[in-house]
Amino acid sequence: MSNEFISRASSPLQEHAYQRGPRITAVETLIPDDIMPGLMLLRLHTDAGTVGGEPVIGHGETYYIPHAVASMIHDWMARRLLGSDAMAIESHWRFLYERCTAFGVRGCELRAISAIDLALWDIAGQICQQPIWRLLGGPVRDRIPVYNSCGGPGYGRRPAGDLNSQGWPGHGSLGKPGLLEDNWNSVHQPVELAEELLAEGYKAMKFWSLDRIYAESGGHRVGWEDLEEALRPMHQIREKLDMKIEIMLDGHGFFSLPAALRIAEAMREIKPLWMEDVIRPDNVDTIADFRDRAGVPIAVSEMLISREDYRLVLERGGADYIMTDPTWVGGISESRRVAEFAQAYNIPTLMHDCTGPLTLFSGLQISASVPNITYQESVRAHIRTFYPMLIDENVNITDGHAALPERPGLGTRLLPELFDEEHPNYRITKLN
Numbered sequence: 254m255s256n257e258f259i260s261r262a263s264s265p266l267q268e269h270a271y272q273r274g275p276r277i278t279a280v281e282t283l284i285p286d287d288i289m290p291g292l293m294l295l296r297l298h299t300d301a302g303t304v305g306g307e308p309v310i311g312h313g314e315t316y317y318i319p320h321a322v323a324s325m326i327h328d329w330m331a332r333r334l335l336g337s338d339a340m341a342i343e344s345h346w347r348f349l350y351e352r353c354t355a356f357g358v359r360g361c362e363l364r365a366i367s368a369i370d371l372a373l374w375d376i377a378g379q380i381c382q383q384p385i386w387r388l389l390g391g392p393v394r395d396r397i398p399v400y401n402s403c404g405g406p407g408y409g410r411r412p413a414g415d416l417n418s419q420g421w422p423g424h425g426s427l428g429k430p431g432l433l434e435d436n437w438n439s440v441h442q443p444v445e446l447a448e449e450l451l452a453e454g455y456k457a458m459k460f461w462s463l464d465r466i467y468a469e470s471g472g473h474r475v476g477w478e479d480l481e482e483a484l485r486p487m488h489q490i491r492e493k494l495d496m497k498i499e500i501m502l503d504g505h506g507f508f509s510l511p512a513a514l515r516i517a518e519a520m521r522e523i524k525p526l527w528m529e530d531v532i533r534p535d536n537v538d539t540i541a542d543f544r545d546r547a548g549v550p551i552a553v554s555e556m557l558i559s560r561e562d563y564r565l566v567l568e569r570g571g572a573d574y575i576m577t578d579p580t581w582v583g584g585i586s587e588s589r590r591v592a593e594f595a596q597a598y599n600i601p602t603l604m605h606d607c608t609g610p611l612t613l614f615s616g617l618q619i620s621a622s623v624p625n626i627t628y629q630e631s632v633r634a635h636i637r638t639f640y641p642m643l644i645d646e647n648v649n650i651t652d653g654h655a656a657l658p659e660r661p662g663l664g665t666r667l668l669p670e671l672f673d674e675e676h677p678n679y680r681i682t683k684l685n
Contacts, residue, residue, distance in 0.1 A: 274340035275301035275309065275380065276684070280331045282323040283671055284678035288642050290411050292609050293319035293364075294667055295326065297372040299339045301380060305661065309379050311339065311372030312667045315364040315580040316608035317422060320678075325365040327682045334369070335684040340380065342373045346586050359558045363583055370584025371615050371663065378662035385663060386621035389589060396654035397620045399631040400457035400501070401450055402607055403435040406638040409608065423505035425464070433634040436461060443486035444493045454652035457499035457526060457628070460487060463516065467507040472533070475512040480519050487523045496524070504531030506556055510539055517547035527552040527574050537562070541571035552576050555605035563591050567598045574627070578605040579615040588619050596625040604629045610640040613648060614663045621657045629655060643667060 279298035284290070294314050301309035315322055330349055337345070346366065353362040378385045386392060405428035428437035438446040439460050450458055462483045466475055487500050502525055508516065513532040520528060529552040532543045544551040550573035553566050558581055566572050575595040579588040592602040602625045604616035613631065620626040631650065641647055646665040649656040658664025673679060 274338040275299040275376070276336055277334045277339045278336075279681060279683045280326060280334060281672050281681045282326060282679070283673075283676060284319045284323065285643065285671060286411065286678060288639055289409050289609065291316050291319060291409060292643075293322050293368065294611075294643070294671060295368045295372055296667065296672060297334070297339065297369070297376065299376060301339070301376075304379055305382055307379070307666075309339075309376055310666075311374075311376035311379075312611060312663060312665075313368035313371035313375070313580075313584075314609045314611040314667075315368040316612070317364065317581075318361055321361040322365045322368065323678075323680055325361050326369065327680050330365055330369065331682045335682065339373060339376045342370065342377060342586065345373060346370055346583070350583070363558055364581055367580045367582065367584040367587075370586050371580065371611055374585045374615075374618075375662040382661045384621075384658050384661060385585065385615075385618040386657060389585075389618065389622035392621055392657060393624045394621065394657075396656055397617055397629050398627065399455070399629045399650055399653060399655050400459060400499070401435065401455045402459045402503070402630050402632045403439040403446070403461060404607060404632045404634055405429075405434045405436040406634045408436065408632070408634070410639065423464075423507065424468075425461070427465070433637060435632075435634055440486055443489050447490045447494055447498050451494075451498055453633075454654070455498070456653045457501065459501040459503055459529075459630070461503050461505065462486065463502070463504050463507065463531070467505075472508045473512055475508070475515050477515075477519075480516065484519055484523065487525075491523060499526040500524075501526050501529060501552075502531065503529045506530040506533045506554070508532055510543060513543055514546055517543070517549055521548050525549055529574075529576065530554050530556060537565040537569055537571060540566060541569040544571050544573070550574065552603060555581060558582060560587060560591055560594070563594065567595060567600060572600060574603050575600055576603040576605050578608070578612060579619065580608065580612045585615050585619060588615070589623055592619065592623045592625045601625055601627040603627060606630050607632050607635070610636075610644045610647075610665065611663060611667070613640075614644075614658060614665050617648065617655055617658055618663065620655075631655070643671065 281296040283294045297311035299309045374385050408425040428434040527550040534554040534556045552574040553572040555576045555578040595602050606613040644665040
């Protein structure tokens with residue numbers, strides 16, 4: 254446990270954080286490493302009292318390198334937040350982003366801004382007693398299409414009894430036979446899994462079939478025999494179910510251009526809805542070259558962590574779909590801006606989640622209010638196993654669609670008991 258106390262700053266910029274609404278009085282973070290070690294949870298407390306019988310507390314999260322993000326928030330960004338207007342969402346976003354540009358902005362800084370932005374929008378929704386999608390302009394659809402990303406209950410989790418393992422980004426276990434082991438079943442029982450998903454109402458499923466190839470051969474060389482084996486489950490689904498279910502492929506950003514082109518050639522017969530992050534997303538010109546030559550639709554990419562990255566991809570014709578993660582790219586505020594920017598190019602947007610429940614709920618808020626969103630990613634194994642360990646109200650998915658959240662704010666709350674002062678990864682910074 255760490256308790257820190259700071260006074261309200263006296264600089265003109267801080268005082269100009271607009272004292273017209275409720276003040277932020279405390280910042281809390283918690284890294285639930287016993288549940289999902291890459292996740293950082295955030296609560297922003299206010300002096301607004303209660304609205305609708307609940308205390309006005311904003312909830313946020315982000316994923317990857319959580320200790321660095323928590324330190325950024327407590328040691329630096331709290332200086333801006335504490336004592337300032339909790340409703341000044343855009344003012345806080347611009348101030349923190351512009352200060353971060355002095356030393357990079359695209360790492361833990363933008364993930365910290367993302368978590369804060371979620372929490373501020375959550376506060377705004379609670380104050381106004383409306384779900385966030387109403388504050389963003391109101392509904393553009395009655396329900397939100399989702400697909401199932403075929404991860405298992407253990408993806409992103411710490412193996413039982415292993416206190417040191419946190420895994421690596423994009424690397425996950427194939428899993429094992431069992432309930433909701435969708436990654437394992439996508440390899441060993443793909444037709445049965447597809448039929449099960451169709452029976453639940455899902456119209457689309459995403460495979461992670463290339464992870465083993467990368468682990469064994471690296472990202473520069475893909476043998477035809479290995480590729481045939483990796484894609485066999487998709488062919489089996491097509492042979493048995495024809496086009497009854499959409500198929501997508503996630504390459505987790507593992508492959509260079511020659512390997513990615515070979516994968517794309519092999520995927521054409523399967524007719525995927527899209528291929529995603531088959532090529533590493535660290536060179537926009539190569540992404541555009543790949544899309545020109547792939548022969549299948551290409552999605553790019555929640556791994557981009559800047560509106561400028563998306564601008565370059567769109568201007569150079571590098572994507573058939575844009576995918577964004579609201580807890581990486583800059584929160585609800587920036588995700589909406591990216592989606593609306595993509596709309597100008599007639600390129601649809603996809604919302605990513607394979608990391609945490611508030612990522613999913615923030616994606617639903619944006620999807621409900623931005624016409625350009627075409628799918629929200631969901632991992633049913635996560636939703637049904639450990640998301641209930643983190644939030645008090647879960648997402649409602651039926652017939653392949655998520656219901657619009659109706660509760661004020663994000664639509665759910667982090668469980669207050671998670672923020673235990675005795676937890677070794679708990680921190681709080683308070684206003685004097």
